[in-house]
Amino acid sequence: MQPMSTTRDGYRTPGPQYLVAGRYRLRSRIGGGGMGTVWLARDQLFDRDVAVKQVISTEGLSDETADNVRKRAMREGRIAAKLAHRNAIAMHDVALDSGEPWLVMEYLPSRSVAQILHATGTLGVQQAAQIGAQVADAMAEAHTAGIVHRDIKPGNILITTTGRNAGLVKITDFGISRAKDDVSLTKAGVITGTPAYFAPEVARGAEPGEASDVYSLGATVYTIVEGQPPFGVDDDSLVLLHKVARAQINPMTKSGALAPVLLRLLEPSPAKRPSMAQARDLLARVAAGDRGSTHQVLTSPLTTSDGGVPLWVQRTPRPTRTTSTGTHLPVGGPGPSNPARPAPPPRASRPQAPAGAAESSESSPATLVSGPRATSGSTTSPTTLALSILAAVAVLAAVVILVIALVS
Structure with a gap:
């Protein structure tokens, strides 16, 4: 049965x-x-x-x-x-x-960008730009095929966690997408999607199109690097929709070299926004920086500034039975500070584990030592000291007995 x-x-x-x-x-x-x-x-x-x-x-x-x-x-x-x-x-x-x-x-063993941000708060400018560039590369091809996604957001972007492609970016969930030549199956006037990542024209009731996908991608990358969507968060969807419709985004404080690109993607007028292919190229150039190539940005997994695999991409050790991690894989390593949660206690630094390697749950002896560390050979254990004193006392007693015997 x-x-x-x-x-x-x-x-x-x-x-x-x-x-x-x-x-x-x-x-x-x-x-x-x-x-x-x-x-x-x-x-x-x-x-x-x-x-x-x-x-x-x-x-x-x-x-x-x-x-x-x-x-x-x-x-x-x-x-x-x-x-x-x-x-x-x-x-x-x-x-x-x-x-x-x-x-x-x-099926892809992965974490969504939303899960990663929940643990880290934000990601760096180049990592955010590379995530956006790889999503834009897929969506540029989708637009060429006449497909509009209509719900690009952190929860619909996955980062692979295992295998040689750990760190590869994937866009998913075309559940409310449509093809240009498809008959619409939603009622007129019903807005579908996630308000925090809507384009202003969609919030005002216009039909989503390729330009609104570009805006949603810009809002997603903004969130990755700034830590919250361009219009903030609000439990009241109608209040949030009004904010989006006014197209007045919150000022950027962490975007650095990404800021000019994000302003172009978040242009209030859909006619003035770049195409998805242009957005891909703009984001890829920021991710590449002065030393990389845009081709490498688009075809390589996410890495840290020194070429390593980010800790939040690596598969972490299985938690003990007393630790609850929910239904998702735990994210390894401390991320940037997040005001919503207390900062973790400082830990002794150690080399980053290679991709796929499990980090030991036991601390090395050096991390367990508190206070000043003794120089090798400069101290004596208490047991050795006690035995030395007893031996000295025994020798002294024998000498005293011998002297008494000689005198008598």
């Missing part, structure tokens, strides 16, 4: 070990998108791990609405399948299980 779980409303949903469409064995939940839950699954036919997105169930929906959900899922798969780029998650299949659509995608 297929493993199932039951919701409060009595609706039965697939759980771990459920076999989707007779082929994809569910293993564990790894995330969620605007349309449904994402599972890690095993493709029984090709014997490989895949990411399977469970689209919102059509149970209890009217025939018209259910058909609309299925069409939307098929459309997402069809749109994503058009894009084959190293910086975009690949779409493998659209499977129907008991009439319910499932999207089957490339």
